[in-house]
Amino acid sequence: MTAIDLGRHLEGAEALLDAGRYEAALAAVQEALTMEPGSADVHALACRALLGLGRHRDAVHAAVQTVSLAPGWAYGHRLAAIAMVNEADALKRPPSDQAVRAAQESVRLAPQDHFGYTVLAEACAKTGRLNEADIAIRRGIAIAPASASVWVSASLVALRAKNWLAAEKAARHALALDPDNYAATNNLGVALDRQGYWTLGAVAYLDAARTDPQSPTARANVEAIGFRYMATLAPLALLPLLIIAPVFMAARIALTAWLLKRPRRLQPLARRVGIRLATSKRQRRKFERHSARVQRLTKDPRAKAAWTAIGRRQWASNGVLGVVGFAFAGFGLATLALVVTSGAPGEKLGPAIFGVVLLAVGGAALWRLAIRRSRR
Numbered sequence: 456m457t458a459i460d461l462g463r464h465l466e467g468a469e470a471l472l473d474a475g476r477y478e479a480a481l482a483a484v485q486e487a488l489t490m491e492p493g494s495a496d497v498h499a500l501a502c503r504a505l506l507g508l509g510r511h512r513d514a515v516h517a518a519v520q521t522v523s524l525a526p527g528w529a530y531g532h533r534l535a536a537i538a539m540v541n542e543a544d545a546l547k548r549p550p551s552d553q554a555v556r557a558a559q560e561s562v563r564l565a566p567q568d569h570f571g572y573t574v575l576a577e578a579c580a581k582t583g584r585l586n587e588a589d590i591a592i593r594r595g596i597a598i599a600p601a602s603a604s605v606w607v608s609a610s611l612v613a614l615r616a617k618n619w620l621a622a623e624k625a626a627r628h629a630l631a632l633d634p635d636n637y638a639a640t641n642n643l644g645v646a647l648d649r650q651g652y653w654t655l656g657a658v659a660y661l662d663a664a665r666t667d668p669q670s671p672t673a674r675a676n677v678e679a680i681g682f683r684y685m686a687t688l689a690p691l692a693l694l695p696l697l698i699i700a701p702v703f704m705a706a707r708i709a710l711t712a713w714l715l716k717r718p719r720r721l722q723p724l725a726r727r728v729g730i731r732l733a734t735s736k737r738q739r740r741k742f743e744r745h746s747a748r749v750q751r752l753t754k755d756p757r758a759k760a761a762w763t764a765i766g767r768r769q770w771a772s773n774g775v776l777g778v779v780g781f782a783f784a785g786f787g788l789a790t791l792a793l794v795v796t797s798g799a800p801g802e803k804l805g806p807a808i809f810g811v812v813l814l815a816v817g818g819a820a821l822w823r824l825a826i827r828r829s830r831r
Contacts, residue, residue, distance in 0.1 A: 468500050477507035495525035502534050511542035522557070529565035532557045536574050540581060554578045562591070569599035573608035580615040588612045589764045600759055603633035610642040613764040614649075621764050622646035627746075628759060637667040644676060647745075651777065653683060654732060658742040661733035678722060681729030685721075686714040777821070784817030786810075 465487065471480035481504035487497045498521040505514035518535035525531050539554035558575035565571055572595030579588035592612050595605045606629035613622035623646035629639035644659030657680040664673035689710045696703040717725070732738060790810030797806075 465496060465500060468504075472500065472503050472507065475507070477504045480504040481508065493524060495521050495528060495531060498524060499531060499534055502538055506538060506541060509545070511538065511545050514538040515542055527564060529561045529568060529571060532561035532564065533571055533574050536561060536578055540574075540578050543581070549582045550578050552582070555582060555584070567598060569595040569602055569605055572598065573605055576608050576612050580612045585612070585616045585765055588615070593763060596759065596762065601632060603629045603636055603639065606632065607636060607638045607642065609762065609764065610639065610646070614642060614645055616764045617649075618764050619646045619649040621762065623650070624762060625764075628762075635666055637663055637670065637673070640666055641670075641673055641676070644673075648676075648680075652745070653680060654738050655742045655745055656680065657729055657733040658738055661730060674726070677729040677733060678726045679717070679729070680732060681725030681727070682714050682717050682721070684728055684732055685725060686711045689714060780817045780820030780823075782817065783813050783820065787812070787814030787817055 468480045468483040468487070471477075471483060481501065484497055484501045484504055487494070488501065491497055498517050502514050502517035502521060505511075505517055515535070515538040518531065518538040521528070521531040522535050536554050536558035539557065540550045543550040543554070555575070555578045558571065558578045561568075561571040562575055572591045576588045576592035576595065579585070579591060589612060592605070592609045595602075596609060599605050606625050610622045610625035610629065613619075613625055623643060626639045626643035626646060629636055630643065633639065640659055641663040644656040644663060646656075647653070647659060648656030657677060660673055660676040660680060664670065664677060667673065690707050693703055693706050693710065696706055714721070787810045790806055790813060794807045794810060
């Protein structure tokens with residue numbers, strides 16, 4: 456095979472990869488490998504085809520071959536990092552340090568390539584090295600602020616850091632650049648869900664499922680929302696048991712725990728409930744109003760420049776903050792009411808102070824929640 460023939464062969468394999476025809480691409484690459492086994496380009500295409508087929512271990516082997524044949528090629532190191540991270544994801548374990556080192560080498564060899572920083576950020580985030588991930592993704596943003604893929608990776612880093620607000624902002628930046636981006640839409644759903652806006656998250660999950668109907672993740676997320684909605688309404692079926700409060704509470708806890716385990720027999724029903732909730736006109740209007748309130752954040756260059764996954768980390772979601780605020784404020788008011796109605800003036804000071812403290816804590820939580828919402 457001449458160099459011209461090899462080039463044409465590789466162009467054909469590249470076109471097949473871009474079309475998603477991974478089996479055909481792999482067959483073309485394997486034919487090229489029989490003629491040019493020492494070509495790093497051919498091994499790199501083999502790695503991409505194997506990644507598309509989900510053969511992660513073989514993809515890692517092909518990437519290692521690419522690096523050994525072209526140790527100074529940044530793209531080869533980046534492919535190796537991607538293959539190792541994907542293999543770890545398939546095995547449901549954190550990536551190895553070798554994946555991080557491969558991504559770091561890719562960045563060292565091509566310091567102005569933003570794709571290298573996104574791979575490094577994701578590898579670091581999935582290994583729990585959040586500070587390094589934040590530094591890497593912010594560098595990628597500085598190089599290519601108009602790249603949707605960079606902001607998708609930024610939303611993933613923020614999700615790993617449990618900074619739901621930063622994850623939502625990053626996902627919205629990505630969607631402003633690429634409205635049909637599946638990963639950004641799904642990450643937006645996760646960020647909304649974790650902030651307590653789980654019905655709005657259902658709308659985003661369904662949009663993600665429509666963008667990529669073949670993805671099992673988005674469908675599973677819609678199904679999970681259905682189970683959560685069923686668990687929320689489950690106590691209504693137990694109202695007759697209220698005549699015996701302990702029995703009611705025990706039954707409610709048991710039923711909720713059973714529903715949150717997502718029993719297989721109820722999965723079709725939960726999927727229908729989730730879809731019905733996500734397609735509700737009321738929820739769609741709420742989703743659009745919420746999106747309009749934060750749309751200005753995706754257009755502000757200063758907000759993009761100041762974005763960070765861990766700099767202003769939230770200690771609790773909006774839902775948890777609201778529950779804590781109302782609970783403490785309620786107990787504080789109840790305590791103060793008892794103090795007012797009690798008869799012994801000398802015994803009022805201690806309970807009164809306790810009630811004021813509870814009310815202050817609850818008020819502070821609700822005030823913090825109000826500030827968060829006003830900033831959105």
